[in-house]
Amino acid sequence: xxxxxxxxxxxxxSGAMPTSNRHTTAQLLKHxxxxxxxxxxEGTQIQMRRMKIPLMKINHxxxxxxxxxxxxxxxxxxxxxxxxxxxxxxxxxxxxxxxEIIETHFGICNLKTSYSIIFNEIEKGGAxxxxxxxxxxxxxxxxxxxPAYGFLFNEKPLERNIKxxxxxxxxxxxxxxxxxxxxxxxxxxxxxxxxxxxxxxxxPPQRRYAFCSDTGYTESFTDQxxxxxxxxxxxxxxxxxxxxxxxxxxxxxxxxxxxxLKAKVKKLIIGHYSARYDDTQLISYLNxxxxxxxxxxxxxxxxxxxxx
Numbered sequence: 297x298x299x300x301x302x303x304x305x306x307x308x309x310s311g312a313m314p315t316s317n318r319h320t321t322a323q324l325l326k327h328x329x330x331x332x333x334x335x336x337x338e339g340t341q342i343q344m345r346r347m348k349i350p351l352m353k354i355n356h357x358x359x360x361x362x363x364x365x366x367x368x369x370x371x372x373x374x375x376x377x378x379x380x381x382x383x384x385x386x387x388x389x390x391x392x393x394x395x396e397i398i399e400t401h402f403g404i405c406n407l408k409t410s411y412s413i414i415f416n417e418i419e420k421g422g423a424x425x426x427x428x429x430x431x432x433x434x435x436x437x438x439x440x441x442x443p444a445y446g447f448l449f450n451e452k453p454l455e456r457n458i459k460x461x462x463x464x465x466x467x468x469x470x471x472x473x474x475x476x477x478x479x480x481x482x483x484x485x486x487x488x489x490x491x492x493x494x495x496x497x498x499x500p501p502q503r504r505y506a507f508c509s510d511t512g513y514t515e516s517f518t519d520q521x522x523x524x525x526x527x528x529x530x531x532x533x534x535x536x537x538x539x540x541x542x543x544x545x546x547x548x549x550x551x552x553x554x555x556x557l558k559a560k561v562k563k564l565i566i567g568h569y570s571a572r573y574d575d576t577q578l579i580s581y582l583n584x585x586x587x588x589x590x591x592x593x594x595x596x597x598x599x600x601x602x603x604x
Contacts, residue, residue: 300328300430302451302503302603304526307343308335309567309595311532311546312365317575319343319597320365321568323528324354325449325505327431333357334447334507340369341376347598352382356426358433359390360509361444367394371401374409382411389416389425391443418445422520436520438511440545446508448521449603454499462495503604506561510568512545518559525604527561528595530568534581537570549581553588562604567595 303326308319320337324344331354333340344351351373359367367390377386388394395415402409416425421437429452436446455477462468466484468476476482482490506521508529521527532546541548547555549566556564566585573581578594585592593601 298500298503298604300451300454302327302505304505304528304565304601304603305347305349306565306567306595306597306599306601307340307347308337309569309597310365311568311570312363313571314338314365315571317597318569318571321360321509322369323507324349327449327451330355330428330431332433332449335360335366335509336370336373337365337367338369341373343597352377352380352384355384355386357386357388358447359388359394360438360446360507361391361440361442362393362397363442363444363510366509370394371398374398374402374413375407377411378407378409382409385412385414387414387416387426389418391445392417392419421445421517434520436506436508436517438509439514439516440510440512444510446506446511446517448524449505449507451503453502456492456496456499458496462490501604505603510545511547512542513547513551513555515555515558518555521559521561524559524561526563526565526601527556527559528565528567529555531566531581531585532568532570534573534584549584550588553585553592556589556592562591563601564589564592565595565601566592 305324307322310318310320314320319339321335322337322340323334325332333354418435421435423435426433432450434448438444458476476495479492481492504524506524506527510530529552531549531552533541533548535548535550538548552566582594
C-alpha cells in the first residue's frame, strides 16, 4: 500500500476559451507534502481558493507554453503571493521569455515582490528540470505551433520494508536496518546469512504521471511515457474535426486514446475541450476515447485523480 499521496486536482479543463462552468488549463499535483502547479490560466488562483488549496505552499510552477490559456493567470497569482507576504523563493519552469514578461509587467506598476522568483528556462524535451529525494521531473517535447512542453513526474524507488519479526528476533541494530532497507543482506551474530528477500517486503512500484499539454498527434514521446500510471493528454476536438485538429496542431479524442494505447499507460485523462462542446456532448466525447482506450476519464474542475 502506498503511504505517500500522489494526486492530481483539475483546476481547469477548457480549451482556448473559458466557458460559464469551465476554466482554462491548470492542474495541481500533490506528492507527499509538496504541491506543484502545472500551468496557470486565468482564474487559477480563484479555483485554488474555492478548493481550499494552500497556494502559499506552492514552491514550483511549471508553464507548458505561452498561449494565453496556459499562463495568463500567473501575474495575478504572483501578485497575490506578494500581498500575502510570501518570503520563500518561488521556482518557475517555462520556455524562454517568461522572465521578461513578468519583469515588464511588474516594472510598469513599480512592484518589487517580497520574495525572489527563480526563472528556469526549458529548452528541450527529455531534460530533468527538478529533482528531490522522492521525485524527478522531466520535460516532454510537444508538437505545437510554438515551443511547448509536457512534464513527466517520476516517483523515485522506495526503500524495502523490513519485517519486524526479524528485527525483534535478532535485535538488528539501527545502522544495519538502514542497510537492509537499501538492499543489503544480514549476517546474524551466529554467522547465519539472511537474504534481503527473506528479511524484507518489496515496496509498491514507482508511480509516474505524464502531463501532455497542447500538441498535435505525435508518437515521438511514446517511449518516454511508456507504462505511465496516469496520462493527461489534450483532446480539443472529437474525431469529426480531425482535419481542424491537425491544422491547429491539437489532438482529437481518438488520437489521445490511440497514444495511450500505444504507450501502454494504465489510465488516461482527457481535457482542453473546445468551447463548442457542452456538458451533454462530453458524454459522446468520452465514449469516442473509451472505444479505443477504455480506462479513460474526463478532466473536470475539482476532480481529484490518484496516480497509480
